[in-house]
Amino acid sequence: MTTTACINPATRPTSVAHAVEAHNVAADYAGILALDQVNLDIQVGRFTAIIGPNGAGKSTLLKLLTGTKRPLCGYLRVCGLPIAEARKANAVAYVPQETAIDWDYPITVQDVVLSGRYGHSRIEGGFRRFLPPAFIGHRHREIAQRAMQAMQIEDLAQRPIGALSGGQKKRVFLARSLAQEPRIMLLDEPLAGVDRRSEGIILEHLKRFVAAGQTVIMVTHDLPTVRDCADWVVLISGTVVGVGEPDEMLTPEALERGYHRGERTPA
Ligand SMILES: Nc1ncnc2c1ncn2[C@@H]1O[C@H](COP(=O)(O)OP(=O)(O)O)[C@@H](O)[C@H]1O
Numbered sequence: 212m213t214t215t216a217c218i219n220p221a222t223r224p225t226s227v228a229h230a231v232e233a234h235n236v237a238a239d240y241a242g243i244l245a246l247d248q249v250n251l252d253i254q255v256g257r258f259t260a261i262i263g264p265n266g267a268g269k270s271t272l273l274k275l276l277t278g279t280k281r282p283l284c285g286y287l288r289v290c291g292l293p294i295a296e297a298r299k300a301n302a303v304a305y306v307p308q309e310t311a312i313d314w315d316y317p318i319t320v321q322d323v324v325l326s327g328r329y330g331h332s333r334i335e336g337g338f339r340r341f342l343p344p345a346f347i348g349h350r351h352r353e354i355a356q357r358a359m360q361a362m363q364i365e366d367l368a369q370r371p372i373g374a375l376s377g378g379q380k381k382r383v384f385l386a387r388s389l390a391q392e393p394r395i396m397l398l399d400e401p402l403a404g405v406d407r408r409s410e411g412i413i414l415e416h417l418k419r420f421v422a423a424g425q426t427v428i429m430v431t432h433d434l435p436t437v438r439d440c441a442d443w444v445v446l447i448s449g450t451v452v453g454v455g456e457p458d459e460m461l462t463p464e465a466l467e468r469g470y471h472r473g474e475r476t477p478a
């Protein structure tokens with residue numbers, strides 16, 4: 212794909228009924244399109260699975276929703292807000308794909324989880340917002356502690372993140388996201404390379420998050436888990452090629468639409 216029919220739609224009325232609204236969104240890397248003409252509405256309260264072949268643009272879509280990547284064009288809202296505002300409001304938590312993290316970075320488990328509170332601590336009033344993160348308030352430490360308990364990683368609090376197993380690392384990032392108290396959790400392959408115990412803990416808390424009325428958007432290749440946990444499936448292959456309930460989307464015919472081309476390579 213090297214061309215796009217980008218239409219920048221006029222400002223549309225926003226709706227908090229939607230966790231995500233994307234209209235005619237495109238994204239590129241150095242002029243090569245990774246996503247084109249993406250049209251997608253995801254309702255608040257969905258447990259959404261994003262599926263599709265390697266190179267389909269799944270990670271790119273999450274990067275657009277976190278604001279770490281800018282769209283080439285199109286209309287994009289999260290919780291009815293432009294991406295920058297949603298970020299400021301701490302509405303979006305993000306668990307990146309394993310390969311996107313530098314595991315040699317010298318930071319403890321506790322500090323990673325506590326970093327989920329930095330956004331909140333910055334927007335509260337008073338002198339504390341001018342202090343460095345090490346002086347973060349007691350309330351924030353308590354919330355981070357509860358998130359570590361939920362992910363059963365309290366015993367690992369002082370360990371460097373790089374010293375953990377794959378499943379433990381994922382639980383640390385899940386704890387960081389829980390500590391952030393977001394409205395939407397974006398997770399890029401959170402179950403890849405994860406042991407069964409970690410998988411159980413992660414999925415249980417994602418289900419609770421959704422039961423509390425929030426939204427999960429999870430990229431995964433694990434179709435049995437999609438069947439078990441998700442109530443909404445988005446199939447991506449350079450664009451959105453299908454959206455619907457798992458029963459409708461996990462049929463051989465529907466999957467064929469996204470996967471028949473195999474791995475996508477840039478045009
Ligand atoms: N940093 C990057 N620089 C250049 N091309 C990239 C970069 N990240 C992703 N791409 C390309 O964008 C396309 C979509 O990638 P990605 O969103 O990572 O796919 P997925 O997560 O579905 O496997 C692929 O063709 C990939 O090679």
Ligand SMILES: [Mg+2]
Binds near residue numbers: 399
């Ligand atoms: Mg990816």
